[in-house]
Amino acid sequence: MSDQDFREFDPEETNEVVDAEVVDNTSDKDDNSSNDNNEKKPTEFCYMCHRPDTICGPLIKMAPGMGVCNECLQRTFDSMGSFGFGGGDNSKSNMDMNKMPNISFLNLGSLFGEGPKVKNAHGAASSQAKEDRPAPAIDINNIIPPHKIKAMLDDYVVGQDYAKKVMSVAVYNHYKRVATGTMDDIEIEKSNMLMLGPTGSGKTYLVRTLAKLLDVPLAITDATSLTEAGYIGDDIESVVSKLLAAAGNDVERCQQGIIFIDEIDKLAKKKNANQRDVSGESVQQGMLKLLEGADVEVPIGASSKNAMVPTTTINTRNILFICGGAFPAMDEIIKARLNKHSSMGFMADLKDKYDDDKNILQKVTVEDLREFGMIPEFIGRLPIVFATEMLDEDMLVRILREPKNAIIKQYEKLLELDEVKLEFEDAALHAIARKALDKKLGARGLRSIIEEFMLDIMYEIPKDDNIGQVIITEDYIEKKGGPRIMVRSAGMIPERAAAN
Template sequence: MSKDKTPLEELQEKLQDALKSGNVQFAGPFPGNQPGPGAAQTEEVQEPDKEAEETLERIRNFSFKPREIRDYLDRFVIQQQEAKKVLSVAICDHYNHVRQCIDNPKLTERDYHKQNILLLGPTGVGKTFIMRHISKLIGVPFVKADATKFSETGYVGSDVEDLVRDLYKMSGNNTELAQYGIIYIDEIDKIAAASNVAGGKDVSGRGVQINLLKLMEDTDVNLFSPTDMMGQMSAMMEASRGGKPRKRSINTGHILFIVSGAFDKLAESVKKRLEATSIGFGNTQAVVDRDPSEYLHRVETSDLIKYGFEPEFVGRLPVRVACDPLSASDLCEILMSAEDNLLKQYEQDFKGYGIDFKMTTEAVEEIAGRAHKEKTGARGLMTVFERVFRYFKFELPSAGTKSFEVTQETVANPHESLKDLLKANSHMRRNVLAEEIESFSERFQKETGLTVSFSEEARNRLIDIAVDRDKTIRAVCEERFKDLEYGLKIISRNLEETKFEITGAMVENPDSELSKMVVDSFQNKKPEESSDA
């Protein structure tokens, strides 16, 4: 074996020798197991992926207009009108070009400046949401990742080429479909900031930008990473079978790349530039009074380079658009009119417990106002909802409550509102606990074959204990009747009975009462029938 070969190359050579000799078979995840000598040769027939074919057909027949995409996004995303328009145009231009190249492959030989996109804006304003719904509308595979998890090739961390491999997996291992997908990279501003660190080699900032350059333009990416042993072995297995080999790489020429980030410090930098240019022209006050995130609409290439991006990297992101911060009224509109909003989600959550959940307009406005103070955009809504309703979700499913309305007072004082609601419905909770007693009897009969019933006194005492200890009937019964099955089975053998009543005395002192019943059963044990001599 040559000393110049790597361990992976040596392993590959050994596997190839073994495959040629027919002394090895693959099982499990590898396609097409290699039969041993003399075995019947069967050709593997792969069924075409119907879903992938339908998606490819939609791409071939792409006919959306920018306004149609914008209108579709309006159903899910509130505000961001400029971003929706810019993205709609960029998406239509890109997939119209893809469609034309599919119809006429010669067009791929022409120079085409791909409209990769840079999204700027504070957290929670809908950047990821917009792209997810665009990919859903078109039907192409979509991959999202955070830029901070990547490092320069050869260092610990993920390789940016893994994004293309993930896209391949998302497309059902269909290379033709994967090459028309969308790759979305969030927190891109973090790797720009990292490249400004003085001293040492920056492997997660500038290094990642350089690796992304070739991906965003036009390059071939190997489907199997050099460190992916399973993939390498699978590829060798396919090669050993002969026949037409599968395509082992994906070209990124038609993959659309979108990168995004909050760019907080970039807004400050643009503000200083504008303030400097406004001195002496009477506009200083107007600049100072602006919301910091609004300056992202005025970003220029020089600002991005100064921020820490490589000029070549910025050049590959020709489409740039900033998203606006969301006001309290915007958050209110999200809850009232956006499809699949958080309010509808909570309605479904409570409906799963048989509870009708309603909210007044004043309550929605109160939640929106509190969420706006969180300074996390639409994500603040989830924070407020969880804070207000966490104990409602815990208590109400076991309280027998069938409906409740959330008012402004509920949002302002959730603990007091819940306490009042539970008090008003206390009789309903006892009904729920009574039903749980019946459930315990049914489970006990199913598991043991013995039937237990509870006297009225026993039922009331169990319910009182459950209320006092804030426990379910199941927990109370499992604690008090842990030896019930063992004892009743002894009694059943002695007396040949299968039906028993649990009394109030047994609820109070289960061990002593059960012991008495067992002793009595031995004293009253039915004599065994003697057999004829």
């Protein structure tokens, strides 16, 4: 068809050639409007079928001066689907465009107000999510009081009574704040915590157990991997993206979770300022708004932002931040502050006065943290500062035996599956605790020591079906003898080493 045919286009002639159905929109109007003189004249024509817009409806602008009707564009996509380019019945196609990144086809219904429903972080339609959305997880009447939180922690964590009491009260007040928002127009500040303690004293285990009991999402991250934005390493927002992943990409549940940042002492200001500190003071400054409460744009299903990953906005106002660290050499700073008096004269203090104080970290103050290298703005956003106790021999023995998932109970269960009873003498448990103290690894050293002595036993037991009981003795732990083994029938084989 030539350009002259376009100019001499006759609508009546088109109705005879093209099999199209004209919709009569004049049924509700007066009969006088049906005159030929009042008929609407075509203004645009489809580039493919050459029908006017009075017949095929509004055209889709593909280029300046070129429009395509809805039906022709849909037939084009259907024909592409039959050749394996997505759309239509692509069950036999070799190429699935839906699986290719950043490639999607136009939904024609969206151009006429019938587009797809906007999806939320769950991947479900927003209208359906409102209908199926469960009740809020935090209810002011269902918040567990502090004494019950501490009682539940006692079942899993041995000792650390002061730390458990502080955490129970802080968590209780925080979730009261989340449930109420404001009380008489008084905004309650967040109860972020800073927890100090030697390695192996149970800092991470306390937080993990607390989140499990409260049934809230928990993200545990390491501050050593955080760097200033623009440098190699994880950005500060990555801690929030980990919490979103722990919450199953549920934004509302994520905004009520707990973030535990371990090794926070590694962010202290460096003493030598000869080079740029991209993983110390600058990270503390970048975390200020995060701790206080800010809108953070984080990727969904990934740890870093890029053009291929969708993002969502998380408000950190109701996220509880708990920071922990061993803070080595902090005891020397505390001792220097406590020894204020002169070392000479009648009021002299001995320099080694606090050397035997194992829990000297519990005397820490804000001034000590500033001397260590934490900036004042960062410390001010962690109002609750406390320290865990140093583990002694008796406490390590209790850790071996008392918790619900104690290490001894785990090995007893393993041997019970082989129909063998395992027992530990009290002297053997104290010997294991002493070895852990010598390694200075805290509770982490207990399992490595037991693994060393249980290796031969768990290797030899499946060989002999007559073994019915194994008793771990102190001599076996001290490598002066072997464990006592009881056979199933009767009697005892004394001092029989499992390795033999």
